[in-house]
Amino acid sequence: MAKDKDHYGYDPFYYNHDELNQTSFPFLRDNSHSTPTQNLQGFDPSITSFTDCLHGSMDYNTLSRAFDLSCSSSEVISSIDDNPKKPSTGDSVGIIRRNPGTPNSSSVSSSSTEAEVITQEDSSAKSKKDKQPKGDDEDADEKSKKENKAKKKEKKPREPRFAFLTKSEVDHLEDGYRWRKYGQKAVKNSPYPRSYYRCTSQKCIVKKRVERSFQDPTIVITTYEGQHNHHCPATLRGSAASMLSSHSLFNSPSMGPSIPQDLLSQLLPSYTQNDHQDSMFHQNITHHPQHHHQQQQQQQFPFNHDYGLLQDLLPSFPGKQEP
DNA sequence: CGGATTTGACCTGCGC
């Protein structure tokens, strides 16, 4: 389909691990010894939730500090998009990954094992809103088609995309927002279909795609597109949904991190060729065991699959149980 | 009965 690569401003060949670790993402560095919880101590007290971070009040630096302090147990792959040939979108791509758990984690439910975050520029700015309504008037149809063609030439800035990789048995992860499924497509070279969801909130254009990695079927790739223009329906102060849907997290113009094509193509067959210009960074976070009250947590907080990560990152994250 | 999901058809952009 629309080969996303033409819409992305990133080039995996500009990927430079070490350099970018220290420049673009100083907060993402390899410190695989410490646990996330240890790093929470220095967390910016002004940050009370991801929602706070992502609904416009936080800049990149603040977040950088936040991640620096909260996620120092990380490994980073990133790059800057400085390829002048490609349109710079200011959006970035990234992964936050939880490493496999310790032996103790074997008793932990599958929902709390691993999560990654990726952002990327969307490839599908096209919207049926631009399409003319179906009618009997063929002349009108043709006219509107021509108009559409003209419109198409003006490339719309695409909504930022933010992918979230989660190790989960459940495809559609709860994130606090309400979604309506509007499509499902088979993905080339993958036995797993891709599902398309749209935020059910009125006038909210946020969409997300959910697919399973063909390489590691335990990994669910959830790609958010756009930014919610409303609060999370759930009574949570922060959610990964808002984080993922907001480009404010990593939208510094200086950030155009690229991810090696290999990484994505390992996970998504469709990225192998078509999305080779997608870019991202990734961050490894050491895993630590979650507590065992999964059901109880789900009742308290709907973001039942990934919030373990956010709990690690945010002391005040909803549902975090103080010792 | 209303909202959510399913699913085939259609549209669009890209590569050849």
Add this chain to the structure above:
DNA sequence: GCGCAGGTCAAATCCG
């Protein structure tokens, strides 16, 4: 220009 693949629509169906 054609075929392919991704993305979306919308009628049919499901479900609480």
